[in-house]
Amino acid sequence: MQLTEQEQTKLNQVRLDDCWKSSLTEFLLGSKMDQLRNFLIAEKNAEKVVYPPSSLIFNALNTTPLPNVKAVILGQDPYHGPNQANGLSFSVQKGLALPPSLRNIFHELNTDLAIPSSKHGDLSKWAQQGVLLLNSVLTVEAGQPTSHQKQGWEDFTNTVIDVLNEQREHVVFILWGAYAQRKGQRIDQNKHLVLTAAHPSPLAANRGGFFGCKVFSKTNNYLKQNGIEPIDWQLDA
Secondary structure, X not given: OOOOHXXXXXXXXXXXXXXXXXXXHHHHOOHHHHHHHHHHHHXXXXXXXXXXXXXXXXXXXXXXXXXXXXXXXXXXXXXXXXOOEOOOOOOEOOOOOOOHHHHHHHHHHHHHHOOOOOOOOOOHHHHHOOEEEEEOOOOEEOOEOOOOOOOOHHHHXXXXXXXXXXXXXXXXXXXXXXHHHHHHHHOOOOOOEEEEEOOOOHHHHOOOOOOOOXXXXXXXXXXXXXXXXXXXXOOOO
């Protein structure tokens, strides 16, 4: 794809891993990205607080480059409390209390693989090993859950999923809850493994369908069957 000087300048302004940027060029230069960018600029001009900070909006993609992706854990939108969101789905910065969904994830991890619950909620170690911790929507207004839905992020993350679906093989997609599972309908299950369960939020998890889903052992078994190094789910202290 031959770019004009103006298009190249526009692309250079996106703080995104080069592999992802190359595969997402058409979207990044398109009208939907322009609308999304204009929306975020308007939010900033209105002096609204947006999470995560701009340097971490693409943290999931920058921490887990396209060639490294082994698994995807798809979330909905970032945490909307102060300092919580770090650009990785279900993850929070070290030193913060564990959100209820993450506590349930750690409980299932312990039940599944006998890995003790971590005292912190920073999932960067998973991302560095190839677990793409991708939210469907990458920004949110402080204190306003779902406030940035239907502004263009869903189209962006659909494109990310399409790129993985088309360009990679043997990726495990972990889809918790109906929202994530709807996005998963675009995945070719002849090429990839799709694991579904209820959402780990307390309301959904306690109804059944999350606890006992064993996605962590199922992910590693599938990776090993396809000659791929499994994930070490144990987080550092």
